[in-house]
Amino acid sequence: MLADNILEMLKDEISNIEYERYIKQLKFDEKSSKSDFLVYKAQNPLIANWVKTKYSKKIAQLYEIKTGVKPKVEIVVTKFDKKRKKIIPKETQKNTSSTKLNPSYTFENFVVGSSNQFAYTAALSVAEKPGQLYNPLFIYGGVGLGKTHLLQAIGNYNLDRGKAVIYTTIEQFMNDFTYHLRNQTMDRFREKYRQCDLLLIDDVQFLSRKEQTQEEFFHTFNELHNKSKQIVLTSDKHPKLIAGLEDRLKSRFEWGLIADIQPPELETKIAIIKKKCELDGISLGDDVVNYLATTMDNNIREIEGTIIKLNAYASLMNQKITLDFAKSVLKEQIKEQQENITMDDIIRVVSKELNIKPSEIKSKSRSRQIVNARRIVMYLARNLTPNSMPALAQYFGMKDHTSVSHAMKKINEIMEKDENFKVQIEELTNKIKHS
Template sequence: MDASQILTALKNELSQRDFEHYISHLQFSEKQSKADYLVFVAPNEFMAKFIKTKFGEKIAYFYEAKSGNKAKINIISTNNDKLKHHKSTTKLDIVHIKAQSTILNPSFTFDNFVVGDSNKYAFTTCKAASDKDKLGKLYNPIFIYGSTGLGKTHLLQAVGNVCIELGKKVTYATSENFINDFTLHLKNHTLEKFKEKYKNCDALLIDDVQFFGKTDKIQEEFFHIFNEIHNQSGQIIMTSDKPPNMLTGITERLKTRFVNGIIADITPPELDTKKAIIQKKCEFNEIYLRQEVIDYIAASMGNNIREIEGMITNLNAHSKLINQEINLDLVKAVIKDHVKEMKENINFEDILNLVCREFNIKISDVQSNKKMKNIVMVRRIIIFLSRELTSISMPKLATYFDMKDHTAISHNIKKINELINKDLELKNKIDELRNKILVKSQQ
């Protein structure tokens, strides 16, 4: 395939929405491209960065699969600072007009954020705070914390996108952006420009503030920016992987500012929420997955939603390239390396303790030869999950449960498989247990 034809060919590989809203705005730059380096031009910097982030790897993968040549993909913007108009103006264009200096992902909205028990408080707080009459007045500051990949950035940018639609000026930055920006302006003796950039906004959104603990100068500058915005009733929202009191290297006066508002945590999603998230992502990207496939992905992967989204994208690309439906066998083949990597962090004792606690059964009872129905069931579930999620051998399991030999272990696994096929409630319970075990292994 000629590199100049790749965009046209992608029309059949992507959803109509993605192609029309994003890819159709690109132009191939033959002048700037080489055999192993392809350059595409977008109408503005915002769109260039967004397309590169969301579709760069997919374009490279598709080009290599079709042409046999491996190439690095780069997407740049035109030199014209003014936004070029197209036949159809997208929401992406509107965002750029209103906030040319702010890089927000337009797909991060409250509407496509899946709410569950694990994130409900954070979601409700952010949505209420972004109301046009309450911005900077109702909940300020807001401090959201939780592990990587649970949706903190999505919520943060959802607030930003609402603010932009309201005509407000938004400054969004990761802590890395903030630090690099400060360092550059310090080097160029233009700190006043730096201060003006961050202070002159209606909403300041900072991702991963835990990294501010590395430098006293950064904290000093952020402290003053924080105070000035807060005094002017500007909205401040921050995210972190830990609550304020557990942040290392952060000064007490900054911690005091962080806790002087709303603190909301996002915890690993329960199984039903993970299923709903997968379903929502598939709908947004026009990908069809059967319910059994959604159930398997939700139960077999950990709590990092970003990794789950990446897996869905990978499955979709894989399916289209080999012209095969995304069925359970394909999913198991693609996901096996990820599951294998996660297994390395799981041990038999974790499964034993968690399952016994869930069913309120003593470990000594499970280990005994007691034949009571509930104890037998728990014992079988432990055996089933241990064989699936760890490398423990059947002879070792037989020894632990004082069974004759490995054939007894095989019998218990076979029995559970039979029951799962007949009993949906049991299947869901085992899926839920598997999810909790995988989540615990990532903590």
């Protein structure tokens, strides 16, 4: 059966330990599955969450390569019901347990750079002395920058030390609240959330305008804080900027420490890609790593998915992941990104970094500094946008494309001789893509 064969294919891409411990334990649920919806059963939540987090995208990609259909992959936990004598997917039952921690999210696996140093240090301090230093700890930043990783790292650190840890999303918290309220079992809800040593809540911005849930969360927060139990929250924005959140909650979220995570600079991005490759047992050359770092968005989860995609294609096609191979596999993905970058975006970033007015770059000035900036803009525009050399020549009021070709050649020559200049171009590329 194809769905089982897909799991077999993973054997060549991951370690034997992970395959035997997790992948081999899955059972394909043919009855619940469809051509675009694959359901696998796992024996326990640990296996289910591990596979779902780390391999569900890879399973979907392998299936798509084989069939041309991109499926949704669902990993469900099964439970044996003695009365009915059959396996029942746990997801069909009323489940009020919190989301499980992903064991791969640890402080050791988190790549630290200037963009996340403060948040990392704060999270580690809280993990080592929960309830004593910063309570609550509020971590905010954009999608895929590592907030959930740090949140769960705090949980895993304390779980290993015998602490009672609850990690959950605010959505799960709201679902639990609604379920117990409807069934008049609020005492069980409060016992669950108010008896832990650490309460870790992801995506707290979704509390917005949920007045009844905010009321309950307010009292849960107070109860835990009064007992010196640690509270850690994440959001995509600063608590002051969460619309529809009661002022008393905003105030409490600011009682402890607020730490933000910024998009990673190029050096950190490269380190993150290398770390992901190391953890997944994937070998990429420095040229491919640099290409991904300067080309991909800052969303770390998307970068990881791209690495898995490259590895899957290379494995199926029995090819080494070279720079040309990576460009070929990702060409449509990169093309979509390029179409969103404009000349104004490039000129704005370059002029700011080189301390030159945008109007000077488009002028006829022959000043050495401005000529250099103009060449850099042409080089970046040729690589980051669909603009042809004739189109760029027309944009800068030149006779023909030969001037653009000369500028490209000049920049390439300098990059080959001057490593610092090459790094500067890579940094500009990264800033333009994510400005």
